[in-house]
Amino acid sequence: MRIAFILFFLFSLSVYTQRSDFRDIDFKKADSIAQNYKGASLKNLPVLTHHLTVALETEVEKFRAIYTWVSTNIENDYNSYLKISHKRKRLANDRQAFLNWNTGITPKVFEKLLKENKTACTGYAYLVKEMATLAGLKCVIVDGYARTPTLLLKENNSPNHSWNKIEINNKWYVCDATWSAGETMLINGSPFFNPDYFDGYFLADPVLFVKNHFAIDKNQIEQTNENRFTSFLSGPVIYKEAFHAPIIPVFPLEMHQNINREDIVTFKLNVPNNYFGDIQLLLHKGGVKKLSNPHILRNDNEISIVQKFEKKGLYDVHISVENELIATYVVKVK
Template identity: 65%
Template sequence: MRIAFVFWLVSFHFSFAQRSDFNGISFKKADSVAEVYKGEGLRNLPVLTYNLTAPLDTDVEKFRAIYTWISSNIENDYSSYLKISNKRKRLVNDRQAFLDWNNSMTPQVFDRLLTERKTACTGYAYLVKEMANLAGFKCEIIDGYGRTPTLILKEDSAPNHSWNRIEINNTWYVCDATWSAGQTILEDGNPKFESDYFDGYFFAEPELFAKNHFSINKEEIRLKDTESFTGFIEGPVIYKEAFLAPIIPLSPEKMKVYIKKGDVVTFKLDAPNNINDNNFQLLINTGGRQKTIQPNILRNLNKISLLYRFEKTGLHDVHILIDDDLIATYVVKVKNARY
């Protein structure tokens, strides 16, 4: 049996910008430079950082080469992930103790990085910070929570992820090298990492990033004053494919939706104008039976609404699709109108 766990550890804030700021810049050269140094060791980080950045002209390309190299050359270590996760659970009620322990882990994390090029999210975030700093950038680690389709968070869940913010041209951007690196497959209980670089978490759209990343860094500024951890864990499940467009689920704000039979639910998204509306579909699973339907669609500039009337009672898992890729999941509970 193969079960895929993508360890997307999460959270951020501040007033962040997004990748579209660099639409006029091609990253082909930066990615090519990263490929040239594929397999290089980490014993001399200043030299590796110089080799990755010296051939490039712009700051964003320099950081891109660093990020791509890390996400393509470092293996996600499942055993370290479990060890760190268990420790975080034990310190969940003592934030300062957790932060102190997290900082004390740096030498151990770095030692394994050097010798085996393996790490968990903490190591990815640490390496991004160190190499970015060596290249002259302001870069910081963000600790917090990450939500994935296979990871359910509760109010008392311990922080489970780390990522970075980086300043380019006096503007802050967020990125998650761990989630860009690939996934760990559990095959008959044995973990195996599969490297598969994913570009969506490089300078991700901030509002979308906040859907599955939640920071515990007090000094960071929320996108909305009303944001809370409860709201974060109650939101819809977001899949990585949403980050490519990007497509941002706007409403319903909660994953679980309660309605009466015959009611219409409107799934509202922020989606680029160049996406064909007819590419959106709803995959609805009811009691193990599923069907794909074409909802009624309304668009106003980059805001798109998918409307569907629920005529049967029961529990419905509603998956939003675009070109057969999962974007988000909701759970709609339909009761008889008389109740």
């Protein structure tokens, strides 16, 4: 079963590529155009899309201008998020019914978006799709599950997120404008949206992307691979900073590890070739944080972090690169 899952996983990723395809493209012009139209109205979407893309020659630059504009001009609407979350819970046992409802509610979400420049993830994905389509690009909305460091899902959770896949130069890419836009924080119980554009989810590395995004195939909803979903839920916590390089935790496969005292755990990361970022391992046990001194092995595109656990207890193990958290595991030492 494990071999079958890995083969399916690799095949499913083979149709997606990543931003590294465009190393020679300078996105400064596209970003500048998006900035020039900051605050523009959504009421005439064809005109706005034309303004954002007419001076750009390549498909990827046109999409970049659209994506950057959406991610820097639309506010995440926490109240809409709560309403959609409530509906998701009501339809938790009927995945197809939720997807049908989610598709039907999209025009209403978009109507509010046009009036207020605020929306939840469904609205972000819908707006990206509409503008990309107006620019002559093929773009679709993807519904599914998303995991964050503060939102760990269970098997009975309903789908909780939407994002996009975009075809550029006959290849498919994934992106998440909602997560690029910023974050909503609760201050004294009141929601506050902090706009903070994050570039890592633009044409993201697909291998890393599927570690915190799980897509549902609308056409084969009753055949969703539960083993794949279980593997998705049991993986390590991935932080957005991992998308910078990108840095991909590949081992252990599961977040929770049960070992004996004096055992060794090897944490493996896939990194860009000849990556020499500062790697640290932080051990958090019983309220005490400790900077470990693991043995670190480096190959061309892989880093192994070898840690021996000499004392019993429950450890939160945080992998940090250049003082930014990348991933978290939980190790129980008997």
